[in-house]
Amino acid sequence: MDSTWLDNNVVAAIQTNWLSIVLGLVVILALHFLARKRIGFGTRVLIALGLGLVAGVVLNAAEANYDAIQLIGSIYVNLIRMVVIPLVFVLVINSIISITDTGYLKKIGGKTIGWFLLTTGIAAVIGLLTALALNPGAGIDAQTPEDFQAREVPTLFQVILDQVPNNPISDAANGKVVPILIFALFIAIATVKLGEKKPETVQPFKAFIQSATEIMHQVIKFVLRFTPYGVFALIAVMAARYGLETLEPLARLIGVSYAALIIHFVLIFGGLVLLVAKVNPIKFFKKAYPTIAVAFTTRSSYATLPVNLEVITKRLRVSPRVASFVAPLGATMNFNGCGGIWPAIVAVFVADIFGINLSFADYILIVLVSAISSIGVAGVPGPASISTTVVLTALGLPLEGIAIVASVEALIDMGRTAVNATGTTVTSLLVANSEGEFDREAFDRDVEDELELNPA
Template identity: 80%
Template sequence: MLNNNLVAAIETNWLSLLIAVVVVAGLHALAKRRVGFGTRVLVALGVGLVAGIVLNQTASEFQAISTLGSIYVNLIRMLVMPLVFVLVINSIVSITQLDYLRKIGVKTIGWFLGTTGAAAIIGLLVALAMNPGAGIQASQPEGFEAREVPTFFQVVLDQVPSNPIQDAASGKVVPILIFALFIAIAIVRVGSRKPEAVQPVKAFIASLTEVMHQVVKYVLRFTPYGVFALIAVMAARYGIETLKPLAMLIVVSYVALILHFVIVFGGLVSFVAKVNPLKFFKKAYPTIAVAFTTRSSYATLPVNLEVITKRLRISDRIASFVAPLGATMNFNGCGGVWPAVVAVFVSEVFGVPLSFTDYLLIVFVSVISSIGVAGVPGPASISTTVVLTAVGLPLEGIAIVVAVEALIDMGRTAVNATGTTVTSLLVANAEGEFDRASFDRDEEDELELTTA
């Protein structure tokens, strides 16, 4: 009986299975030829659309492809809790090992988190105003249950950890974040009195962080395959017309990023540091350009250090602290604007309404999770996963938006890197380590950019 059912399933899904095997083999061949990750994701998007159209017209079942997409979503879900817990602890412990923590560390982290919160608010407002999910409708995943809308005080109470293991098993992200913060603070406090007592814990956390980074890399390698599968299934079920509004997602994202760049960064430079914003951004242009083209905060770091010290006339002491920390922790674009836009998009696509309390939670989780994704490959995907999980939205929506991430990631990274440059100015100005006279006097600064 079982064999008969298996044969029947294969016969019904033969086209789906054939397409899945051919596409997976093709994407794997591109990876072997060292075709760029972003290119492979875009190829997977295009092939998924074509495959979905074919299946929409020729097949009633496509379980082989949908199973591939479900595997990808499950792998992402697998990462959330252990990754958040380990990385929040490691980030806080690593930061507090620096001598400057009390003097400039708190200010630096405060600006990072504050601007990320502002970015999340802007992302929410723009997404709600422009509604990027309009026109796309998807059925809610099997087993998904809409949450009852709790009162504000119940939401606050639910975020306080009571049983961390049970919270993790229940998929509650915020209690795990808070629990990790308590652990990190305790390690710092004990370490200030008895360094030898916490050294084994620090070494374990640092080692586990490296291991989790590698696990993330493994999972992210499946992204092109997951994008292909979930886009193909969506196109097969709903047709090509439902995917056209993805273009609106790109527009909404860039509108939010530009508004954050102009209003938040421009406002802070003008009114807090009291610096001409046009002159500042002109001097910071190498950082913006390299971040936009490389899509990597790490690749931008050497250039940003040069810009901060030689063009902006900020002390080496401030630059050497803020710039490396910003490359691993400051995610205004990836951790602020993007998760907020995606949350609104996914709620519209899957028909899961969000309340005002959910909006507050999105901003809060975006800020806190930006600590947790410090130094992780693909921070935008991880932050978005954490935010969607926190507000109870289907993670299946991630693969839909990942399809256009390569186009949006350029703007996100430019905003991330610029945010680090702005924070360097704000901290240096507050600490008297910004040479304003040289900044104002220099008309042209020589900066030789070399790229590998």
């Protein structure tokens, strides 16, 4: 390689990114200092979020390049993706082989999916009512971007076929979580069945899986220590990329979306925690904060899975076997925000800006299709986009509406993902409480259940 070319590129990168490099280094050193002082993980994530917002506003105002900071966020996301596939594989197997009663497995599976469907249906109702009350399309002139291309909605049969494992190695390499989850289920159930007849045959495999689970937990701790730095970078890039001129035309849609998300978050999640699990919702949300913060900043339920497992078991005191079953499943098919609230709001928004009147029957269809499609698109890339396309198609609304909201969808997706991940956390608590797998005394202790994610 020509060293002159390399030197010139290094100099050019520094010249165009000097402001983001300086800001990045200052914040990284500050966050590392806080970690060395044993400041709590959740507190550091919150500080990182605020610093990222400030840095992003500065970069946007200066019209500066933010590639250096974006690199930090990309590295963090890649590290999270690195652990997701092996984590799901060993957790699902470990959780099932620890359950000797297959009836129990069916019971918690039914409860988990039932709560997912119920809360997503309620989310769709809240999204619909909020949109009807606040009219997110007010003042918007429906103009379709010239380069818009509607996403093709896969058929039901294609969705089902895509989730069936074909080549587990290829599926893992392509980041397909659902086929890996199903493959793990086959192995786990086969292990349980064979163990009933020949326990000595499966004992070495059980020991291997248990050991692999412990090792993966340690790997997760290593990776999650980078979370505050990743949160800072992801928020900074988001703030730097979108200026006020981008947000102004659709500010009302952003406000209506977050209003619906907050209502669902506080009233539904808080109500279920209080009335069903008999737990103080304020204490619950405080303990669940790391999950909320990571989901909000990464915009990925899969990326949030490792920290959510830590939160559910270490802070909420849910048994590992329930957490290991519910959390991976939730990251795959629990879309309260993306599959419930968002499609309902977009449907009302599109109907309004195109001057189309919706009937009461259409409202019922929005709720039903939203809830069902949220499960049906499990594992499909961009579930919010697909769910919204399904709902608009079912109502006969113009798909061009999806292009109109595309410019602000990333900002709204932060809140949607936080609601998705928190919904999985709530479901874990509800299922564990109903099965006697929730340590209420440990949860209620007045101690700080801080995640051990400070540098050693």
